[in-house]
Amino acid sequence: MTRVILITGISTGFGRQTAHCLSEQGHSVYGTVRKDCETSGRVNVLKMDLTDIESIKKAVANVVEKEGRIDILINNAGMHTGGPIETTSPENIRLQMDTNFIGMVYLTNSVLPIMRKQGGGMIINISSIGGLIGLPFQAFYSASKFAVEGFSEALRMEVRDFNIKVVVVNPGDFHTNNSANRRNFLAPAGPYQKQFEKSLSIIEKDESGGWDPEILAGRIAKIVECRNPGQRYVIASFEQRLAVILKRILPGRWFMRILASHY
Secondary structure (H helix, E strand, O other): OOOOEOOOOOOOOOHHHHHHHHHHHOOOEEEEOOOOOOOOOOOEEEEEOOOHHHHHHHHHHHHHHHHHOEEEEOOOOOOOOOOOOOOOHHHHHHHHHHHHHHHHHHHHHHHHHHHHHOOOEEEEEEEHHOOOOEEEEEEHHHHHHHHHHHHHHHOOOOOOOHHHHHHEEOOOOOOOOOOHHHHHOOOHHHHHHHHHHHHHHHHHHHOOOOOOOHHHHHHHHHHHHHEEEEOOOEOHHHHHHHHHHHHOOOHHHHHHHHHHOOO
């Protein structure tokens, strides 16, 4: 069955691979970008900035004007900051939250009336392992993804009577441009220099050795086709999935020691 899909952030990484995969399966895919970039010829590209509510409304209206509906919304776009909590600038904190959370809320709210009117739909929110586990020197990234988690849980209950399904995807480490993008928003290390450098090198090593984004794209394509999808999909290595389980069952102090020993 062909579906109309709106996915954010298709210039690189998860979004690019997922948009391509879904379009190759025959879906009518609309992908958003902030700047001009090369994409698959089968993907309809829309200019949109998650920090600009008017551009969000315009992008949604564009899809509805052409298709008359939006069956699936994939909230994928995001950005990464890094550095100590104490030295992160207010500007970077706001940008992190506006991009990863507030903009996602505005877009979701713009799509919900359309899905209610058409009798249903699916919203797939791309969170992170960092939305389940607070990561050192990525505090505001984790905070933005924790916000996505709580928002998705509440939204799922509010829209269930309208046949709108809400799915959360928690990727682990994937080999994308996250490391390079984060370096554009690193806070000064200051008194945390020694530990920060050690942690950052481990974070970037984990990311560079992560899975190919095509794996995540394939899993999302399967979720799209699923009539009764699960509420959550943790798509990560065995070790990272184990960490999620251990956080649930171990005393907080024990788990913190295990996580701290890695970083």
